[in-house]
Amino acid sequence: MHSAVMQNKKYLEFAKQNTVEVLALQRLAEGVQKKDPRAVAYKVKGANGEEQLLMLNWPNLTLEEIEDLSRSKAGSFNKTGKIPYTSVVDPWTEKEIKGYNGGSAKGIQEDVETALVALRKDHGKGVARKDLARVNEATAKAQAFATAGDFAKAIEALNKLDTQTKGAAELLTTKISDARAAVISAAEAALAAIESATDPVKAKKDLLALSDRLRGTGLETKAKELLLKL
C-alpha cells in the first residue's frame, strides 16, 4: 500500500495538483525501538546548514513531526483498527468524505476528483499550488529579513509579491497582508525598544541604524520625530 500509493509516480503527479497529503503513522517510536528496517532515518542539511534527520520512508518528515501528526486529528479517522486506511477529508468541515481500508491509487484519485467537484461548487476555485509556493517562499524570506532587523527588505519582498499575485484569491492576499502586518509589528517593537532605552547616545546610534531599515513600513516619520527628541 505504501509504495503503491504514496510512491506511485502517477499518484505523485496527481497529488501535486489536487490534494494535501497527510500521514497518520501510529507507533513509530515502537518501530524505532525494535529497529524495524522501515523506521530508519537519513541525514539532510537544513535551511541554515544544520544537520537534520528525516525518516527515509516519509522523506520530508522528522520522527517528532510524525509522532505529533499521529496524535493530531489526522490520527482520528481510522476507526477500523486495521491498516492501511485512507481517508479523503473535506478541509472546511474536517470531516471524512470517504474512507476505506486499503484502496488503490486509481480509486483514491477518483474519489478526490468527485470531492473536488463538490468543493469547487461550495467554495469556488482555489489558488494554484505554484502561487501558494511563491507566497510561502516570499513570506518566509520577509520573516527572515524582519528577524534580522531589515524591515525595509522584508516589506520590499512582500511588495513584489503584491504585483505577482494581483487579482489572486482573498485567502492568498490575506496571507500576504498578515505577513506585512507581522513585519510592521516587529518594526514597531524595535522602534519602541529604542524609545524606551535609557542610554540616549546608544539609542540615537541604534535609531540611525534602524531608520534606513524602516522604509516602506509607514514608521519613517515616527523614527524622524524620535531622532529629533534624542
Place this chain on the structure above:
Amino acid sequence: MSAALKLMAVLGFAFALCAGRGAAQDAKPEITDDKPKPTVEFAKTWEAAVAEAKLLNVPLVVHSHGFY
C-alpha cells in the same frame, strides 16, 4: 468514586501519558546512507494541512499506517 481515588486516577493517567511521550522522544532512529525514493510531500502538521487545503480548495488525503 472518592475525590482521592479520582485524583489518583487522573495522576496515573497523566503519568502514563508523560511516560509514553518520554519513550517516544527517547527513540533514536538508525541512520542509513540510503536515499529516499520519490514520495508524496506530506504536510508537517494537521493545522498546516487544513490551512493549505483551504487555500487550494482541495481535499486532504490522510494515509493511516502503523507499526503493528
